[in-house]
Structures are given as C-alpha cells and as structure tokens.
Amino acid sequence: MEQPIIDPWESTIKxxxxxxxxxxxxxxxSEIRGKAEEVFGQLHPLLRRGVVFGHRDYxxxxxxxxxxxxxxLVTGFMPSGRFHLGHKMVADQIIFYQKLGFEIFIVxxxxxxxxxxxxxxxxxxxxxxxxxxxxxxALGLEKNKRLHIYFQSNYEVPYYRLIQMFSRKVxxxxxxxxxxxxxxxxxxxxxxxxxxxxxxxxxxxxxFKYVLVPVGADQDPHIRLTRDIADRFHAELGLERPxxxxxxxxxxxxxxxxxxxxxxxxxxxxxxPQQAVRKVFKALTGxxxxxxxxxxxxxxxxxxxxxxxxxxHLIVDDKKLADIYRAxxxxxxxxxxxxxxxxxxxxxxxxxxxRKLEKAKDKVLDYxxxxxx
Amino acid sequence: MEQPIIDPWESTIKxxxxxxxxxxxxxxxSEIRGKAEEVFGQLHPLLRRGVVFGHRDYxxxxxxxxxxxxxxLVTGFMPSGRFHLGHKMVADQIIFYQKLGFEIFIVxxxxxxxxxxxxxxxxxxxxxxxxxxxxxxALGLEKNKRLHIYFQSNYEVPYYRLIQMFSRKVxxxxxxxxxxxxxxxxxxxxxxxxxxxxxxxxxxxxxFKYVLVPVGADQDPHIRLTRDIADRFHAELGLERPxxxxxxxxxxxxxxxxxxxxxxxxxxxxxxPQQAVRKVFKALTGxxxxxxxxxxxxxxxxxxxxxxxxxxHLIVDDKKLADIYRAxxxxxxxxxxxxxxxxxxxxxxxxxxxRKLEKAKDKVLDYxxxxxx
Numbered sequence: 068m069e070q071p072i073i074d075p076w077e078s079t080i081k082x083x084x085x086x087x088x089x090x091x092x093x094x095x096x097s098e099i100r101g102k103a104e105e106v107f108g109q110l111h112p113l114l115r116r117g118v119v120f121g122h123r124d125y126x127x128x129x130x131x132x133x134x135x136x137x138x139x140l141v142t143g144f145m146p147s148g149r150f151h152l153g154h155k156m157v158a159d160q161i162i163f164y165q166k167l168g169f170e171i172f173i174v175x176x177x178x179x180x181x182x183x184x185x186x187x188x189x190x191x192x193x194x195x196x197x198x199x200x201x202x203x204x205a206l207g208l209e210k211n212k213r214l215h216i217y218f219q220s221n222y223e224v225p226y227y228r229l230i231q232m233f234s235r236k237v238x239x240x241x242x243x244x245x246x247x248x249x250x251x252x253x254x255x256x257x258x259x260x261x262x263x264x265x266x267x268x269x270x271x272x273x274x275f276k277y278v279l280v281p282v283g284a285d286q287d288p289h290i291r292l293t294r295d296i297a298d299r300f301h302a303e304l305g306l307e308r309p310x311x312x313x314x315x316x317x318x319x320x321x322x323x324x325x326x327x328x329x330x331x332x333x334x335x336x337x338x339x340p341q342q343a344v345r346k347v348f349k350a351l352t353g354x355x356x357x358x359x360x361x362x363x364x365x366x367x368x369x370x371x372x373x374x375x376x377x378x379x380h381l382i383v384d385d386k387k388l389a390d391i392y393r394a395x396x397x398x399x400x401x402x403x404x405x406x407x408x409x410x411x412x413x414x415x416x417x418x419x420x421x422r423k424l425e426k427a428k429d430k431v432l433d434y435x436x437x438x439x440x
Numbered sequence: 441m442e443q444p445i446i447d448p449w450e451s452t453i454k455x456x457x458x459x460x461x462x463x464x465x466x467x468x469x470s471e472i473r474g475k476a477e478e479v480f481g482q483l484h485p486l487l488r489r490g491v492v493f494g495h496r497d498y499x500x501x502x503x504x505x506x507x508x509x510x511x512x513l514v515t516g517f518m519p520s521g522r523f524h525l526g527h528k529m530v531a532d533q534i535i536f537y538q539k540l541g542f543e544i545f546i547v548x549x550x551x552x553x554x555x556x557x558x559x560x561x562x563x564x565x566x567x568x569x570x571x572x573x574x575x576x577x578a579l580g581l582e583k584n585k586r587l588h589i590y591f592q593s594n595y596e597v598p599y600y601r602l603i604q605m606f607s608r609k610v611x612x613x614x615x616x617x618x619x620x621x622x623x624x625x626x627x628x629x630x631x632x633x634x635x636x637x638x639x640x641x642x643x644x645x646x647x648f649k650y651v652l653v654p655v656g657a658d659q660d661p662h663i664r665l666t667r668d669i670a671d672r673f674h675a676e677l678g679l680e681r682p683x684x685x686x687x688x689x690x691x692x693x694x695x696x697x698x699x700x701x702x703x704x705x706x707x708x709x710x711x712x713p714q715q716a717v718r719k720v721f722k723a724l725t726g727x728x729x730x731x732x733x734x735x736x737x738x739x740x741x742x743x744x745x746x747x748x749x750x751x752x753h754l755i756v757d758d759k760k761l762a763d764i765y766r767a768x769x770x771x772x773x774x775x776x777x778x779x780x781x782x783x784x785x786x787x788x789x790x791x792x793x794x795r796k797l798e799k800a801k802d803k804v805l806d807y808x809x810x811x812x813x
Contacts, residue, residue, distance in 0.1 A: 178601075182608035220601045227600040228551075228593045228811065234628040235555035242624065251615065251627050255607040258624065270813075438601065440643075 084120060084284060084313075091287060093121040093313060099129070106133055111163040113156060113314060115385070116378055119281070123290065124310035128279050132167070137276035139267040140164040141309070143174035143260075146195035147184055148327030149335045150202040152380055153317045158206045160281045160314075170213040170276065174263045175199060175435070178219040182252035192218070192438065196431045202336050203434075204427035205420055210434055219259055221438035225271040229262040229304075230255070236299040237292075245288045261293040264309050265300075278309040283316055317379055320350035320372050334376075337421065340414040347373065347410045353395070354402040366395040366402065373402070373409050381412040457493060457657060457686075464660060466494040466686060472502070479506055484536040486529060486687065488758070489751050492654070496663065497683035501652050505540070510649035512640040513537040514682070516547035516633075519568035520557055521700030522708045523575040525753055526690045531579045533654045533687075543586040543649065547636045548572060548808070551592040555625035565591070565811065569804045575709050576807075577800035578793055583807055592632055594811035598644040602635040602677075603628070609672040610665075618661045634666040637682050638673075651682040656689055690752055693723035693745050707749075710794065713787040720746065720783045726768070727775040738771040739778075746775070746782050754785040 087093040096119050104110050106129045113119055131138050142157055165171050175195040180186045200216060208214070242257060243249055268275050280290060290311045297306040319325040319332035326333060334343050353367030353374065368374035374395065382388045391408075394400035460466040469492050477483050479502045486492055504511050515530055538544050548568040553559045573589060581587070615630060616622055641648050653663060663684045670679040692698040692705035699706060707716050726740030726747065741747035747768065755761045764781075767773035 178604045182604065185608065220604060221597060224594060224597070224600075225813075227597075227603075230600075231551045231555065231593060231628060231632070234624040235558065237624045239623055250612055251607040251610045251631065254624050254627055255604060255631070258628070259604070440598075 087121060087284060087287060087313065091291065093123055093287065094125075096120050096122050096125070096312065099125050102126070102129055107167055111159060112383055112385075113159060113379065114163075114312075116388075117315075118156070118379060119160075119312045119314045121284070121313035122311060123294075124308065125279075125312060128277055128310045131277040137273070138169045139172055139276045139278050140169040141172040141174070141264050141267060141278055141280050142282070143176050143263060144195070144199045145176045145180050145184070146191050146199050147180050147186055148194065148198075149330075149337060150198040151325060151327060151333045151335045152376075153325045153333075154199070154202070155206065155336065156314060156317060156379060157281065158203050158208070160312075161203070162207045164279070164281075165209060165214070169279070170267070170273070171208075171215065172263075172267050173203070173214075173216045175216065175218045176260075176263075177438070178259060179256045181220075183256050188440075196435070196437060197428060198337075200431045200434055201424055201427045204430055205336075205423035208434075210430075214434070216435040218435070218438050219263070221436060223271065225269055226262055226266045229266055229269070230258045232300070232304075233258045233261055233296055237296065241295075242292075245292055257289065257292060260289045261296045264289075264293045265297055265306050268306055269304070275305060275307070277307070280309050280311045282311060282313060284313045285316075287311075287313065318372050318375055320346055322351040322372060334413070336417070337424070338417065340417045340421075343413055343417055344410040347376070347413060348406055350406065352402045352406070358401060361401060362398045365398040366400070366405075368392050368395045371395070373406055376409055376413070381409060381416065460494060460657060460660060460686065464664065466496060466660065467498075469493050469495050469498070469685065472498050475499070475502055480540055484532060485756055485758075486532060486752065487536075487685075489761075490688075491529070491752060492533075492685045492687045494657070494686035495684060496667075497681065498652075498685060501650055501683045504650040510646070511542050512545055512649045512651050513542040514545040514547070514637050514640060514651055514653050515655070516549050516636060517568070517572045518549045518553050518557070519564050519572050520553050520559055521567065521571075522703075522710060523571040524698060524700060524706045524708045525749075526698045526706075527572070527575070528579065528709065529687060529690060529752060530654065531576050531581070533685075534576070535580045537652070537654075538582060538587070542652070543640070543646070544581075544588065545636075545640050546576070546587075546589045548589065548591045549633075549636075550811070551632060552629045554593075556629050561813075569808070569810060570801060571710075573804045573807055574797055574800045577803055578709075578796035581807075583803075587807070589808040591808070591811050592636070594809060596644065598642055599635055599639045602639055602642070603631045605673070605677075606631045606634055606669055610669065614668075615665075618665055630662065630665060633662045634669045637662075637666045638670055638679050641679055642677070648678060648680070650680070653682050653684045655684060655686060657686045658689075660684075660686065691745050691748055693719055695724040695745060707786070709790070710797070711790065713790045713794075716786055716790055717783040720749070720779055720786060723779065725775045725779070731774060734774060735771045739768040739773070739775065741765050741768045744768070746779055749782050749786070754782060754789065 088095065099122065103114065128138060140161060142161060144154060161171060161173065177191045177195055180191045181188050195218065242254060246253055246257065264278060264280055266272055267278060282290065294308040297308045300306045317325045319329060321332040331346065334346060350372045353369065353371035355361040355364055377388055377391060391400065395405065461468065472495065476487065501511060513534060515534060517527060534544060550564045550568055553564045554561050568591065615627060619626055619630065637651060637653055639645055640651060655663065667681040670681045673679045690698045692702060694705040704719065707719060723745045726742065726744035728734040728737055750761055750764060764773065768778065
C-alpha cells in the first residue's frame with residue numbers, strides 16, 4: 068500500500084481486462100506511465116490513477132511528442148442522450164492533450180446514432196450541440212485552428228472517399244468475427260469509424276501525423292479493425308496505425324455501468340445540484356453492514372462508487388485523495404460523512420460548471436457546423 | 441411484317457426477358473411507345489425500334505413532361521475500359537432526353553470500379569475523363585446548368601449523407617437476396633447507386649423532380665432496391681420511386697455480349713476506322729451457308745450483328761432500314777455487300793466522331809471536376 072491512490076484497481080483490472088492484455092496485445096498503461104509523466108511533465112489524474120489502464124503504441128506517441136512531431140488526438144461521442152460523468156472522462160482527456168499541443172479531432176457520431184441506434188436525427192443533432200459540444204466548451208475545450216469538431220453527416224469529401232475506399236479491403240467474414248451479427252448500418256458505421264480515426268493523416272487534412280485514440284475498453288474492436296485497415300492502405304495512402312489508450316468505465320451509483328438509460332444512477336452535468344446530491348446519498352459504497360463493523364474493519368474504497376467519484380472527478384490533489392483512502396480503510400471515515408464531503412464537492416463543481424455551460428451554449432455554433440437536415 | 445423495323449426482336453425479347461415482365465413487373469415498352477411518341481413529338485431510334493424493350497412507371501414521366509414538371513435523367517458509367525458502341529447507346533439516350541429538356545445527372549462510378557472491380561484509381565479516373573466524358577461531349581452532350589457530371593468519390597456532402605442514411609433501412613438479407621454473395625464493397629456500392637439515383641430529389645439538388653433511369657436489363661436489381669429505399673424514405677426525406685427503361689445489350693461482333701474485355705469483337709469509338717472495318721468484315725451475320733441458299737431463303741437479320749449495327753447506330757432513317765431488312769430477307773442483299781455498306785457508314789461516323797473527339801478532350805475539365813487523389 069505504498070502508493071494507494073495509484074491504480075487502486077490494478078488487481079481488479081488484471082482480472083477483468085486480462086483477456087485484452089492476453090489475447091489482443093493491449094499493454095498495461097502502468098508500464099509506460101513513468102515515461103509519460105517524464106515526457107509530458109505532468110499527467111492527468113485519469114492517467115496517473117490507473118483509470119486509463121491499457122494502451123497500444125503509446126510509446127510512439129511519447130517519442131513523437133519528444134521530437135516535436137505532429138500528433139492528432141481523435142475521439143468521438145455518440146450523441147444519444149445527456150452528457151454525464153462518463154462522457155466527462157473523455158472530455159478531460161481531450162482537454163489534457165489539447166493543452167499539450169495535440170491537434171484535436173472530435174467526431175459527433177450522428178450517423179451511427181441514427182443508423183445503428185435508430186434515433187431521430189433532429190434530436191441527435193440537438194444533443195450533439197447542446198449537450199456534448201456545450202459541455203466540452205464549458206469544461207475548457209479551447210477553440211483554435213487545431214481543433215476540429217464535425218458531424219459524421221456533415222464533413223469533407225475526402226473523408227467520405229476514405230469510407231468508400233476502405234470498403235474494398237475489408238471482408239464480411241472479418242467484420243462478422245469482430246462485431247457478430249451484421250447489418251448494412253453496422254458495416255457502414257464500422258468503415259466510418261475507421262475513417263474518423265485515420266482521416267487526419269491525409270494530405271487534405273494537413274498531412275501525416277501520429278494519431279492517438281483514447282477509448283473505453285469496449286471500443287477495442289474498432290481500433291483493431293482500424294489498425295488492420297491502416298496496414299492495408301499504407302502503400303496506397305500512406306496511412307499508419309493509430310495508437311490508443313483504454314480507460315475503465317465509470318460505475319453508475321448503483322454499481323453497474325453509468326448510462327443515460329438509468330438516469331437515477333448517473334450524474335449528468337446538467338443535473339440540478341440538489342438532485343445530484345440526492346443521487347450521491349443513495350449511492351452504493353464500500354461500507355460495512357454496521358457502523359461497528361466499519362469502525363473495526365474499515366471500508367473498501369475499491370468497491371465504492373463515491374470513492375470513484377473522488378478519483379475520477381472530484382479530487383485532483385493526490386495527497387487529499389490518499390488521505391480519504393486511508394481514512395476509509397482505517398474505519399475512521401464513515402460513509403455518511405464521506406458522502407457529505409463528496410456531495411459538497413459535486414455541488415461546487417456543478418454550480419460552477421453550469422454557469423459556464425450557459426455561456427458555452429451561445430458559442431456552440433462557433434465550434435461546429437451542424438448539418439442542414 | 442407490317443412494321444418490320446419496329447421491334448424486330450419482339451419475339452426473342454419476349455422469350456429472353458419474359459422473367460423480367462412476369463416476375464418483376466417490368467412492362468413492355470411497346471405498350472407505351474405510341475403515347476411517348478405523341479408526348480415527345482419524336483422518339484430516338486433506340487426507343488422506336490424495340491432496343492428499349494421494357495419500363496417501369498414511364499407513364500409518370502410522360503405525364504410529368506406533359507405538365508411541364510421537372511424531370512431528371514440519371515445514369516452512370518463504370519469507367520473500366522474504352523468507350524464502345526454499347527456505351528454509345530446510353531449516351532444517345534442521354535442526349536435525346538437532354539434535347540427534350542430533362543435535367544441530366546451522369547455518375548462516373550469510379551468508386552464501384554475501384555472497390556468492386558478492384559481497378560487502379562488513377563486509371564479509372566483517366567478512363568472516365570478521356571474515354572467516357574470526352575466521347576459524350578463529342579456525341580453532342582451540351583454543357584449547361586442542368587447538366588451534372590460527377591465522380592462518386594468527388595461530389596457533394598448531402599449525397600454522401602444519403603448513402604449513410606440509407607444503410608439504416610436496408611437489411612443484409614434483402615441485399616443477399618438481390619445480389620447473391622456480399623462483401624462490404626458491394627454493400628457500399630449498392631447504397632451508393634441508390635443515392636446516385638435518388639439524390640436529385642433532395643432540396644440541396646434543386647428539390648423534388650421525377651427521375652428516369654435508362655439501364656441495361658441486368659441493372660434492374662439496383663432499380664428494385666432503389667425503389668424500395670425510396671418508399672422507406674418517402675416520409676422522412678420526401679423521396680419518390682424512380683421510373684426506368686430497359687434496353688437490350690448490343691451484341692459483340694461474334695454474337696456474344698459486346699465488352700471491352702474482348703476488344704476484337706467490339707467497336708470502340710476510338711478504333712482507327714480501318715481496324716473497325718476489319719472487325720465488321722469478320723462479324724457474325726444471319727447469312728446462310730452458301731450464296732445459293734441465301735438467294736433462295738434470304739438472310740436472317742434478327743440474328744445478324746451487322747444488321748444490329750444499322751438498327752442501333754448506323755441508320756437513323758426508318759425507311760432505309762426497312763429497305764435493308766427486306767432486301768436481306770428476300771435474298772437480294774448478300775452479306776459481303778451488306779458488310780461493305782455498313783463499313784462505309786461506320787468509317788464515316790468514326791472519322792467525323794474522332795475529329796470531334798480531339799476537340800472534346802480539351803473541354804472535359806469544363807464538364808466535370810476530377811477527384812484530387
């Protein structure tokens with residue numbers, strides 16, 4: 068327990084994500100974390116604390132950064148609902164890399180939402196603009212020439228050409244092996260995602276650059292397909308494989324995955340603060356059955372959704388986090404008090420954020436051009 | 441035999457294309473030919489002579505024309521080789537409808553050539569420009585605001601958006617039923633062709649218009665799929681089913697399908713005239729085994745590839761054609777003499793055409809913008 072706040076889940080991850088390491092060649096991020104800290108000077112808490120747990124070719128990104136070569140960060144959002152703390156994890160990483168000088172490409176996956184999830188196009192576009200982009204701006208995403216936010220249905224011709232061309236060198240059999248049962252919508256979506264990730268390397272978009280894609284662990288199939296496609300178009304289009312990092316999902320306050328579809332267990336960035344507080348007070352913790360037991364054995368922060376809120380979002384200072392961890396483990400800090408502290412931090416964050424969000428909404432159309440229909 | 445030059449193949453077609461009429465609801469063009477002649481004032485020989493043998497919803501096109509509503513003609517070329525007399529049949533129909541005032545959309549299917557036929561992209565673009573577009577110009581295609589020639593890989597965003605959106609409402613099972621064994625390239629191509637046919641109806645492209653697609657009989661699967669897609673997007677995008685006509689293939693001079701892959705039996709519009717003449721002299725005819733037999737029983741123009749050249753391309757005047765038909769049937773005109781006449785007409789056509797073609801090549805880039813890569 069020398070460094071309790073770094074990778075509190077390392078054992079769980081090892082168990083849970085073992086397959087990713089073993090079968091798919093994803094490497095533990097912990098192995099490269101020291102070097103990353105050295106190269107970048109500092110790391111975002113999500114990278115320091117084992118929330119980002121795996122990577123492919125991150126060493127190449129570090130090398131490129133060290134030699135001052137161009138690097139693009141590419142990531143996307145499926146605008147299918149309200150923006151919650153799970154989305155904020157991606158936003159925080161985007162902003163971290165933007166501050167380091169990476170060129171940023173953010174795809175609003177309106178077509179995937181429309182074709183695969185079968186959502187209404189107008190609603191998807193509204194969500195994309197006033198939930199996703201607005202929250203990104205409020206969280207600190209800077210508008211500059213090296214920021215590109217686009218809708219899949221409203222971008223540049225060479226991007227669409229890439230989707231078309233990719234269809235030549237992909238087989239149904241391999242897509243089926245990756246995605247299971249297929250439909251044309253999924254096939255087009257898969258090719259589109261490969262174009263999302265690889266298009267920044269084209270001359271039209273500024274020419275070759277290294278590409279880093281931070282994703283949730285469930286997105287690795289897309290990364291594998293995209294790396295294969297890059298290999299197949301290396302000679303013809305000069306494409307190179309993207310690097311990627313993998314982060315844990317944030318847990319919903321009931322202990323399952325945080326999702327817009329179970330809003331009572333998710334914290335949305337537009338939740339009225341008192342509503343968010345009520346959710347926190349009902350959250351599943353790592354506490355014991357009785358106060359006596361907890362005083363005696365201590366809590367289990369590794370199983371606590373409130374502790375996760377601290378680690379992922381509410382506490383930047385590692386020392387403070389370590390204090391809470393120790394106080395919980397020792398039985399000194401009980402869940403009620405701990406929830407109260409978390410609720411206070413959350414209210415402070417939400418109030419500030421929502422003030423920024425109101426202003427951000429007016430700037431959305433400076434950041435991205437929505438499709439006309 | 442009252443009108444021998446109209447539909448000399450009606451019986452053969454009935455046999456050959458019976459399935460199209462019976463199972464797929466294509467209607468005989470002969471049933472509507474009279475009305476078409478009345479509405480348009482005149483008909484192109486290919487429409488008058490039964491080369492165009494079938495249609496869907498052509499009556500709607502006639503109605504729209506009569507009420508002076510907007511009509512688009514949409515057709516395409518797969519730029520996979522040299523431009524031959526089979527392509528000229530499509531070109532002639534385009535130009536006929538352009539003179540009637542139809543808005544013209546011509547797709548250069550470079551992506552299909554690249555993904556499905558796996559051809560080299562640069563070659564495909566070269567062929568598209570200097571074989572297809574150049575020959576269309578030389579044949580009389582007029583540049584005006586209502587002419588749109590485009591590459592599938594280099595068009596407008598709302599066209600690509602349509603391809604993406606179509607993927608939502610199409611199933612793999614139905615594509616398989618239509619096309620047989622699928623690959624991602626074929627799926628993307630099929631959706632692209634539906635967008636080629638339906639995009640002129642979008643507001644972005646000038647708003648609703650009737651669409652007519654003249655195709656070879658083998659292209660009906662695309663038309664059926666596109667009609668279904670139009671139905672499924674009627675409420676959402678206001679799309680209506682396209683009308684279509686179906687033409688016979690031109691026969692190669694050996695009696696099989698004319699194709700660039702067997703150049704010795706195809707007449708290319710860039711063939712040196714004397715080379716074309718040599719091909720004609722070796723052509724399969726409907727002649728008898730001996731001159732005596734032919735004098736006695738007459739020739740069989742219905743089986744003659746030289747007679748087909750007259751009908752499709754070399755003789756516009758119906759009376760002249762009828763004279764040849766009768767002279768052949770009666771045994772008066774022998775194949776040698778007939779080939780000589782055809783060769784003369786062909787040389788005259790090719791010489792004139794090739795003069796125009798040289799000039800047309802300089803104008804190609806005024807007609808279409810090629811993709812940059």
